[in-house]
Amino acid sequence: MPKVIFPLDSSKKFEDQEKLGHNRWHPEIPPVASVKPGDSFRVHCREWFDGAIVNDDSADDILNAPLMCVHKLSGPFRIEGAKPGDLLIVDILDVGPIPQEDSGPLAGQGWGYTGIFSRNNGGGFLTEQFPDAYKAIWDFNGQIATSRHVPSVSFPGLIHPGLMGTAPSAELLKKWNMREGALIATDPKRVPPLALPPEPREAVLGGVPAADFKRVASEAARTAPPRENGGNQDIKNMSKGTRIFYPVFVDGANLSLGDLHFSQGDGEITFCGAIEMGGFIDLHVDLIKGGMETYGVSENAIFMPGNVDPQFSQWIAFSGTSVTLDGEQRYLDSHLSYQRACLHAIDYLTKFGYSPEQAYLLLGAAPIEGRLSGVVDIPNSCSTVYIPTSIFDFDVRPSAKGPHQIKPGIGAPRSANK
Template sequence: MPDVVFPLDSTKRFTEQQIVGHNRWHPDIPAAVHVARDSSVRVHCREWFDGAIHDDDSADDIRDAPLSTVHVLSGPIAVEGAKPGDLLVVDILDVGPIPQEDSAPLAGQGWGYTGIFATRNGGGFLTEQFPDAYKAVWDFRGQTATSRHVPGVSFTGIVHPGLMGTAPSHDLLGRWNSREAALIATDPDRVPPLALPPLPQDAILGGLTGEAFTRAAAEAARTAPPRENGGNQDIKNLTKGSRVFYPVYVDGANLSVGDLHFSQGDGEITFCGAIEMGGFIDLHLDVIPGGMDLYGVHENAVFMPGNTDPQHSQWLAFSGTSVTLDGEQRYLDSHLAYQRACLHAIDYLTTFGYTPEQAYMILGAAPIEGRLSGVVDIPNSCATVYLPTAIFDVDIRPSAAGPTRIDPGQGVPRSGF
């Protein structure tokens, strides 16, 4: 096992740890640890809400989830000799739930959760159809996930970090804030908002204190979106065996990681759509000097996915086009097309007895494949969503016999109002 360079104690909150990480992006956050090039390390990670979500049958914690506190990230990790213009080479050697802790209150201790966020608290990909908060709890048995809230489904998780990235430069941070502020200004009262501006409230900035903390907290970027440094990309295939090449913008690269997922479908469509958990990740870190110019990778990571994904051989795929539910034609709107494909899949699964919310949870948590299938044939783009048929206890393929109804059980808990 590699040396643990960022340890976490499950009995303590994130801010009470031996080494304190951060929940905002800012170049002035000092490195929490320093490692040599060509070294392997283990990093402990907390689930993104630091224990605010519970293993129970209420969704009130999802309704009240404190978005101002996320994501709690382990890092920054400085790599010896890394300079702006280099590429940081990150090999994911292993990743999983909290080791030897398989029954306890923290997500990652034998269980995880998926949430549909209420529109007023972030929403989700299908927030117009699902405006309220719901939660599903999943139990882990080895690599398999099952849920008392979504019966008749089990699948092997593609375990991965939802969020990993390098620190931005001051210039890059300024560009993020300027362009996102301009977007917010186009509709400042929108719910959910168009973007999340800097928020000093609940900011955790590692070792920064005093005036330096106050100054940085006022301009530090939220961790919710993916950006040029990587960040919250939610790529389900960044699993064990993957190699990622990140642009380096500051000395040391200052890599941070968190938001571990036991499993996720393409798009993480419910917003908290993966199976969220805490755990560990083993990384090998190295540098390609001058790699950004050598390979033309000046923004956004490139990666080589691992080969440990579960192997599904049969799929049922649904398609959608860029036409709204009320019949309005949109021009090559691939986002809308994927929404329509997902809604078609949800409608289909309800014929087997699942509630719409259970079906939505399946698409968020199970290893579905999402694809842009046609983006050139005006006016309609086409997107597709592929469901692996083997994850269901019943045969979901269409036949003359009709759908086999499952018992939906207690269903997915909905929050009170």
């Protein structure tokens, strides 16, 4: 086993650990450990809410999820010799739930969760159709996930980090804040908001000195979106065996990561759409000196996915076009067409006895595939969502005898509060 350079004790909160991570991006957050090019090492990760979501049959914790505090990231880790303009090579050697802890109160101890977030607290891809808070708990049996809240399905997990990235430079951080601030200014009272500005409340900044904490907290970027440094990309295929090439913007690169997922569908459409968990990840790092210029990489990460994806041979797919629910034509709107494809899939699954919320939670958690199937035929973009048929314990295909009716069980818990 590689050396653990960022340990986490499951009996302690994130802020009480031996080494303190962070939940904001800023170039002045000091590294908690250093590694050399060619090193392999293990990092422990806490799920993104640090234990605020519990294994029960209520969704009140999802309704009141403390979004100010996310994501609880492990790091930063300094890579010796890394300089701005280099490419940082990160190989994911292994990744999984919390080792030797298959039961307990923390997500990752034999279970994880998926949530539909309230429109007033985060929202989601389909928040207009699903404005209330719901939750599904998933139990892990080896590589297989099942849920008492979404019955009659099981599937293998494709475990991956939802978030990994390098630290921004001061100039890049300023660019983020300016452009996202300008977007917010176009509709500052929108719910959910258009973007998340710097927020000093609940900021965790690692080893930033007390004298600088207030200033850094007021500048540091929230970790919610993906950006030029990688960040919260939520790419389900970035699993074991993946090699990622990250641009380096500061001396040492200052790599950070977290937000582990047991499984996820393309798009993580409920916002908390993956099966969230804590766990471990083993990494190997190296450098390509001057690689950003050599390969024309200035504002993006490149990755080569591993080969551990679950193998499915049959799918049922649903298409959507860029026409709104009330019939308004939009021009090549791929975001809208993927929404419509997902809504068509949800409507189809309700014919088998699932509630719309159960179907929505399933699309967020299961290894569905989302595709841009047509982006040139004006005026309609076409997107598709593919669902593996084998994840169901019944025949989900259309047939002359009509849809099988599942036993919905206790259903997905909904918060009774607003």
